[in-house]
Amino acid sequence: MVKPALPIETERLRLRPYAAADVPDLYALESHPEVHRYLYSEPRDLTQVAERASERTDWVAFHAEGDQLALVVELKETREVIGSVLLHWVSQTHRQGEIGYTLHPDHHGKGYASEAAAPLLKVGFEDLGLHRVVGRLDGRNTASAKVLEKLGMRREAHLVQNEFVKGEWTDEVVYALLASEWSGASS
Template sequence: MSSLHPTYPVRTERLLLRPLTTGDVDALLTYRSRPEVCRYVPFEPMTRELILERLETLWANTGLTDEGQALTLGIEVASTGALIGDAILFWHSKLHGAGEIGYVLHPDASGHGYATEAAHAMLRLGFEELGLHRIVARLDERNTASAAVARRLGMRAEARLVHNEFFKGEWATELDFALLESEWPPTIAPEDP
């Protein structure tokens, strides 16, 4: 395990994953400011100012050089150039080869398999380019759409942590999914009808 410096854009069948820029602020605001999008993720609805701050700091990484870092990439539809979401790869531990993925999509883009396609690309970066041993996805049990994505990716449901976190004013139950490098690449299940 060394570091990760992808060649951008990272291409999938229908998507381009690329570093976010200040030119993306309006597109990011259209979904990251919405309460329904933020309901089950670890951030509140964002303002333009907060998005600009993140673009200059946390989201400015274009690679991973050490544990404790995260790589956030915009999810762009290749045929239209529209930014429809973003995906993240965390590098948690060098010793344990541990990482985590996450994703957030504009509601208008849901139901087309984009989250699955983007998350699959992030898993590939983590396993094939960074050399991680294990990648997890942790989510709120009520986020059934994200759980479906994890299952389609071939990730194994490993834990249900009942009321393990006081989250946004209430106790939340966490579902943990995981995939090992030895299980990569999985067969992606088709979208639900």
């Protein structure tokens, strides 16, 4: 079992396990239509948010491929939960992982997503021993592409209309980073 040391502190943020008390902040995040614009998901109601938070409370360790580390992103200064991050252990054989992140629109454009996602690369490469970590996004999600570029990830693929999402054909863009390319000292 791989259990990263938690919470993870960055300059402005604290990444920690989900807790029942986070539901109001998570509802503000997950019910917001803008958050889901380029995701497969739809805005969630309070019951869905509470169920999801409860399910994720113990997503704090990796036992087998398929497991995910799911953490809320808390603003240190105010203790408000402004987002969430995820590291998915996609394959043991291929030592692959995938990162994901969401931030409340009130807090976009301040560099929080890249600040929150950087430690996930460290967990993936150092704790989990991954060889390659990817980030996948809708081709129109420019903000997310910038986050991955700030993390030093490489734009590897642009798949044209490979998915039918929310009633339309959409492009998928894939970013990736190898352990050998990762400059961990800065994370």
